[in-house]
Amino acid sequence: MNVLKIIEYLRGKATLLKMAFFLFLGALVLLDILLPREDAHYFVDKIYAFWTFFALAGCFLLIKISKGIAHFFLSKDEDYYG
Amino acid sequence: MDRWIHPALFFFLGALLLPLFKGKVKKGFILLIPAVSILSVALARYGMYGTYHFLGVEGLFGRVDKLSMVFAWVFVIMAFLGALYALHREEDGHHMAGFFYVGSALGAVFAGDYLTLFIFWEIMAFSSVFLIWYRKEKKSIEAGFRYLLFHVFGGLLFFSGMMLYYYKTGSFVFDSILPANASWPEYLILAGFALNAAVLPLHAWLPDAYPEASVEGAVFLCAFTTKTAVYVLARGFSGFEILAIMGTAMTVFGVCYAVIENDIRRVLAYHIISQVGYMVAGVGIGTAMAVNGAAAHAFAHILYKALLFMGAGSVLYMTGTAKLSRLGGLYKYMPLTMIFYVVGAVSISGFPLFSGFVSKSMIISAAHHEGRIWLMSLMNLAGIGTFLSVGLKVTYFAFFGKEAAEPLPAKEPPLNMLWAMGLTALLCFIIGVFPQTLYILLPFPVEYHPYNLSHLSETMQILSFTGLVFYLLVKTLSPEVKINLDVDWFYRKGALLFMKFDEKVIAPFDTLWGELYRTLGLSALFKNAELSYTFDRKAIDGVVDGTAYSVMDFGAVVKKLQTGRIQTYIGLSLFLFFALLWLIL
The missing domain is CATH 1.20.5 (Single alpha-helices involved in coiled-coils or other helix-helix interfaces)
Structure with a gap:
């Protein structure tokens, strides 16, 4: 088995993989809506596709806030400490 | 069997005898020592071994019970994998430091009293610093001294707490402490332990020192110090609310830094803080399921984090750099290393079928069961950051992405390193597919099934939509040739x-x-x-x-x-x- 060939093959099918990925995302949301919720206690269990929204908002904020703070004062040149 | 040979003994003796051997016999000896210690742990029966009297104080070398055994198991397995990964190193000193480090970590895990624990605790600090110095660069030597300074301070906190505890109770016995009974002595001991677990704000030694360690030394370092600390916290301080809060804060803090760091090993070092945060939070929540989760996560974490450090180390070893800004397109030259790294990355991210999924979720579920929804949500937020930085950012910018500007002299690392990565990856997969192999080792009898529909749905939504945001914001995440300040700035x-x-x-x-x-x-x-x-x-x-x-x-x-x-x-x-x-x- 040539690992490199498989990777190159998959890279050649990038558009197809992208489409499959988006379909998969849709399926995940659908599955979560269809999931039985009889033992849901808290709001995180009750809201449909809660973790989808959580991941979208969480990931976006995590990147923006971390990068923002870094650019604001945390980032320094590599020889900062000499 | 009423007699038991402490596995630390093999490591200490092995370290002293190592210089006597040469060539292939030496290589065999380096692997034999951890192999024999695995046998010693396998043959151990629960009980108390090696009580001794010293200066009117009773000490205990071998408290063998479920909690100490789960840590001992992963320590000896990791020692074998680490020794295999480091097999190509010629210097005896490096292997000896590694053996002393593992031996003292085992000594600490089996110690039944504070005095014995303290002795091994200090040997651990002094032996591990050599794994940093063996990088033999100016930066490593300086980082090593800072590391030592910090750990000596932590040791002093522990020691002063221990003496006050003896003054208060008349005993050095190390056992569970109730939060209601805790006062100055106990909190000083807790601070000493917390420093080794890299609890905020006593964490800066870790991302300062580990990325400067030798390629092979970092694989050992990432496994033992913080996890010994998790063990002593689980043994002594479960149910302390401050740990639940600080642990959860650590999970998010670590991933925020990992998002902005450029050096792969620094990204991974911040992820140790984040992952140990889950364990500390589990200990703090303190229920049987949460402490089980902390122990299980320590076990799984040692393996996948070592695998990640092995992958990053291989890149550094072969190309001379671990900076994302200088890497790119490595899948062409190091495809096997990439696959093993990705196994580590999906394991740490908690993908179904890999070890993180069956261990991390236990702590998050324990928080959910206790109605600690904020803690649970923040831990899931950290999960997003984990997949984002270790899984996507590093994989994309090191192994794919743009080809490096200057051609990298890259090819697969030596065979022993590949074997070590392969075996560790296999263990991550086995634990993920057969979680019972890990669960039978856990300290409390708890029924837990990670593979249920709602948990699968929650995990897959979090991971997949993180992937989507990465796809949309990949440019924002481009590595920058910068370092980021942390509290080590103060000293x-x-x-x-x-x-x-x-x-x-x-x-x-x-x-x-x-x-x-x-x-x-x-x-x-x-x-x-x-x-x-x-x-x-x-x-x-x-x-x-x-x-x-x-x-x-x-x-x-x-x-x-x-x-x-x-x-x-x-x-x-x-x-x-x-x-x-x-x-x-």
Whole structure:
């Protein structure tokens, strides 16, 4: 088995993989809506596709806030400490 | 079997005997030691072994129970994998430091009292620093000294707490402490433990030192210090609310830094803080399921984090850099390394079928069961950051992305490194597919099934939509040739500031004071001396000399009366007699 060939093959099918990925995302949301919720206690269990929204908002904020703070004062040149 | 050989003994003896061997026999010996220790752990039966008396104190070397055994198992397995990964290293000292480090970590895990624990705790700090110094670069040597300084401080916190605890209770026995009974001594011990677990704000030593360690040393370092700390926290301080909060804060703090860091090993180091945060939070929540989760996650984490450090180490070893800004397109040259790294990355991210999924979720579920929804949500947020930085950012920018500007001299690492990565990856997969192999080792009997529909749905939504955001914001995440400040700034720049303060304020003040003393103090002293001299000459000497001269003059008068003639003496005596008589009457 040539690992490199498989990777190159998959890279050649990038558009197809992208489409499959988006379909998969849709399926995940659908599955979560269809999931039985009889033992849901808290709001995180009750809201449909809660973790989808959580991941979208969480990931976006995590990147923006971390990068923002870094650019604001945390980032320094590599020889900062000499 | 009532006798048991402590596995630490093999490592200590092995380290001392190692220089006696040469060539292939030495390589075999390096693998034999952890292999024999695995056997020793496999043969161990629960019980108390090796009670000793020292200076009127009772110590215990071997407390073998479920909690210590789960850590001992992963420590000896990791020691074998780490030794295999480091097999190509020629220096005996590196292997010896590794053996002493693993041995002392095992000693700490089996210790039944604070005194024994403290001794192994300190050996651990002093042996592990050599794994940093063996990188043999100026930065590593400096980072090593800072690491040592920090751990000596942590050891002092622990030691002072331990002595106060003895003063309070009259005992060194190391056992579970109830939060209600805790006061200064217990909190000092807790602070000492927390420093080794890299609990905020005592964490900066970790991302400062680990990325500067030798390629092979970092694989050992990432496994033992923090996890020994998790063990002692689980043993002594489960149910402490502060740990639940600080642990959760660590999970998010670590991933925020991982998002902005450029060096792969620094990204991974911040992820140790994040992952240990889950364990600390589990210990803090304190229920049977949460402590089980902490132990399970420590087990899984040691393996996948070692695998990630092995992958990053291989990249550094082969290309000479671990900076994402200088890497790219490595899948062409190191495809196997990439696959093993990705197994580590999906394991840490908690993908179904890999180890993180069955361990991390136990802690998150425990928080959910207890109604700690905020803790649960923040831990899931950290999960997003984990997949984002370790899974996507590093994989994309190192192995795919743009080809590096300057061609990298990259190919797969030596065979022993590949085997070590392959075996570790296999273990991550086995634990993920057969979680019962891990669950039977856990300290409490708890029914937990990670593969249920709602948990699968939650995990897949979090991971997949993180992937979507990464796809949309990949440019924002481009690595930058920068370093990021952390609280180590306070003692790194703080020390320099102090030096400046010394140079600009203390030293001039000292000079001024010297000058003042020279001009005012010294001249006053001279004046005083002169006065004393004059007083001595004129007053003291005058009195003494005057008396002497009077005695001399009187002597001269008396001398004249000494004629040697008896009639003169008789006449003089009569004269004195009548003079006295006249005076009296």
